Amino acid sequence: EDEDDNLGxxxxxxxxxxxxxxxxxxxxxxxxxxPIDNSAFYHAQYRRRLRTTARIQKGLIRYxxxxxxxxxxAAEMDFRPSRMAVVAKQVEAFVREFFDQNPLSQxxxxxxxxxxxxxxxxxxxxPESHIxxxxxKLGCSGDSSLQNALDLVQGLLSQIPSYGHREVLIxxxxxxxxxxxxIMETIQKCxxxxxxxxxxxxxxxxxxxxxxxxxxxxxxxxxxxxxxxKELIMEHAPPPPAIAEFAIxxxxxxxxxxxxxxxxxxxxxxxxxxxxxxxxxxxxxxxRVCELPTDCRICGLQLVSSPHLxxxxxxxxxxxxxDEVTPLLNDPRNRSRSTCxxxxxxxxxxxxxxxxxxxxxxxxxxxxxxxxxxIHESLHNCPGCESL
Amino acid sequence: xxxAPSKLYSDDVSLVVVLLDTNPFFWSSSSLxxxxxxxxxxxxxxxxxxYNSCDYVYDSSSTGNQSVGNGRMPSLxxxxxxNLEEFMNxxxxxxxxxxxxxxxxxxxxxxxxxxxxxxQRVFRSGLLHPQPRILCLxxxxxxxxxxxxxxxxxxSAQRSMVPIDSCYLGAQNSAFLQQASYITxxxxxxxxxxxxxxxxxxxxxxxxxxxxxxxxxPKPVGVDFRASCxxxxxxxxxxxxxxxxxxxxxxxxxxxxxxxxxxxxAQTQSDEPSATNRKRKTTDA
Numbered sequence: 001e002d003e004d005d006n007l008g009x010x011x012x013x014x015x016x017x018x019x020x021x022x023x024x025x026x027x028x029x030x031x032x033x034x035p036i037d038n039s040a041f042y043h044a045q046y047r048r049r050l051r052t053t054a055r056i057q058k059g060l061i062r063y064x065x066x067x068x069x070x071x072x073x074a075a076e077m078d079f080r081p082s083r084m085a086v087v088a089k090q091v092e093a094f095v096r097e098f099f100d101q102n103p104l105s106q107x108x109x110x111x112x113x114x115x116x117x118x119x120x121x122x123x124x125x126x127p128e129s130h131i132x133x134x135x136x137k138l139g140c141s142g143d144s145s146l147q148n149a150l151d152l153v154q155g156l157l158s159q160i161p162s163y164g165h166r167e168v169l170i171x172x173x174x175x176x177x178x179x180x181x182x183i184m185e186t187i188q189k190c191x192x193x194x195x196x197x198x199x200x201x202x203x204x205x206x207x208x209x210x211x212x213x214x215x216x217x218x219x220x221x222x223x224x225x226x227x228x229x230k231e232l233i234m235e236h237a238p239p240p241p242a243i244a245e246f247a248i249x250x251x252x253x254x255x256x257x258x259x260x261x262x263x264x265x266x267x268x269x270x271x272x273x274x275x276x277x278x279x280x281x282x283x284x285x286x287x288r289v290c291e292l293p294t295d296c297r298i299c300g301l302q303l304v305s306s307p308h309l310x311x312x313x314x315x316x317x318x319x320x321x322x323d324e325v326t327p328l329l330n331d332p333r334n335r336s337r338s339t340c341x342x343x344x345x346x347x348x349x350x351x352x353x354x355x356x357x358x359x360x361x362x363x364x365x366x367x368x369x370x371x372x373x374x375i376h377e378s379l380h381n382c383p384g385c386e387s388l
Numbered sequence: 389x390x391x392a393p394s395k396l397y398s399d400d401v402s403l404v405v406v407l408l409d410t411n412p413f414f415w416s417s418s419s420l421x422x423x424x425x426x427x428x429x430x431x432x433x434x435x436x437x438x439y440n441s442c443d444y445v446y447d448s449s450s451t452g453n454q455s456v457g458n459g460r461m462p463s464l465x466x467x468x469x470x471n472l473e474e475f476m477n478x479x480x481x482x483x484x485x486x487x488x489x490x491x492x493x494x495x496x497x498x499x500x501x502x503x504x505x506x507x508q509r510v511f512r513s514g515l516l517h518p519q520p521r522i523l524c525l526x527x528x529x530x531x532x533x534x535x536x537x538x539x540x541x542x543x544s545a546q547r548s549m550v551p552i553d554s555c556y557l558g559a560q561n562s563a564f565l566q567q568a569s570y571i572t573x574x575x576x577x578x579x580x581x582x583x584x585x586x587x588x589x590x591x592x593x594x595x596x597x598x599x600x601x602x603x604x605x606p607k608p609v610g611v612d613f614r615a616s617c618x619x620x621x622x623x624x625x626x627x628x629x630x631x632x633x634x635x636x637x638x639x640x641x642x643x644x645x646x647x648x649x650x651x652x653x654a655q656t657q658s659d660e661p662s663a664t665n666r667k668r669k670t671t672d673a
Contacts, residue, residue: 163631249649283625305613310539342505387498
């Protein structure tokens, strides 16, 4: 019924009907309508996120399988344009973000369709190959089967080295599962293989998913709408807390290839084409590879560059959360330190009253709320501590 | 690859954040006079990278600096030089010890972080904002203790799609600046003749990002991405990486010296890396 109404409207009218833009306004003290000031709200959200990621050891080398449910429930249109399209788009963004934050980890894709689980792509470190494979196969039909998916993933993950952390992320749209045997046995096997299973549901909470996640130490959440789904899936991009017994610490042999000389011609081992000047040379067998990180196809050595390792160093040297400061109105020091140290924005809100700001516990410099979020979520350096 | 969403830039307006190396130990040994350094730039913010501190020195968009003396060149320079003088005095007062004879490094990581915070503020200022980029004028050598902080700043700049150009005036090569320009898509150049510095700055670093598609700028040559081992600080081709803390070693060890994990057997307790406990004296959560 909603759709029939929408078909008669123009696109610009639909944006008012769907987005309900009047809800983004509120009245201020003089009776004028103003857009809702979201900065304090985003800051409160960010503080909640910060509390959960305390200084605990994280599993940095992850082998993650994403299970995408392509049963007929994924064709439902409560997420526009359809659940499956939203899932595909967010998985693409997630894969890019995942490799950005975990350059040494690998992802594989599994789809469940007509009650059968298929491996779409093998574990690999290149985002483009996964995204291309996903975009090609987006038809939905049949039932969904949780047990078949878990069986397949458990078999595939048993082949990875013992220092890696094994994870599964299941994006489940259906409300039922069609299993050939006892799923509790499968869950027990996953628990013994030390696989951390997490589920994001798109319809409603299911007991079996909750039980699976609780048993294996993963997280279970149900998405309310598209933006909530995006938030939930991005929570899985940073490395989860590592359970120490799950992965055995080991020394991994890796190579640091140099860039091939300008003008040198050779055949690359990944595409079997002639390449001039671009690419890297494996230090052990001297084969040419086109991009990093990768495994050398000839000798099997894992090839990385030092920036790839450096991308994960901020997990090892995290910066302390900043303390919220409620300023005293008559404090004479307020006038001298009234700008954010990072961006030089004034910390006084409208009317020359001091607004809410934060201070670093070590260097004691003041920062505005937006710099606080940027420093802790993206930059991972405190400008004040680095300037000492 | 960076995953930042596409942004709307006003094509003809650029913002350059210049990080000026003011390490006095370097400038006293260099033949180039400091005051000949400055060029006429459009919308510019200058952050001074000192030996003991970093600070904003000049902001062309702040109201106090505009329309002074009809906006002519000499008056703009005068404000900048005056602020620089004050900064150098403050910086000197903060310092305590003398170096051993080697030119000590300046705080590049601090000024890079401040520049990125300022650029984030510019991004928040509305839909059409200037195209930002960072220009580092650096003479001091790299400080190895700043490696992690500089790499964090470089990756954050890559995600926000902010190129970092670098002009290195010192004697040796700066690996940090070469990597920064390569990863973020900026231009790195080490001028051969310091007398012609103004020409280098104008023709290479003065070009805005849109014009760079049509111009021939110095290409990155010989950027070395090999790592150094943690035990001897040698550059290595092949090494061993601890799977827990990603420390690099050149030969096989029984125990990781950074995080204390024993290799080859299951850990019973997860400890924080001991090096971080020494560096950051905060209590565990």
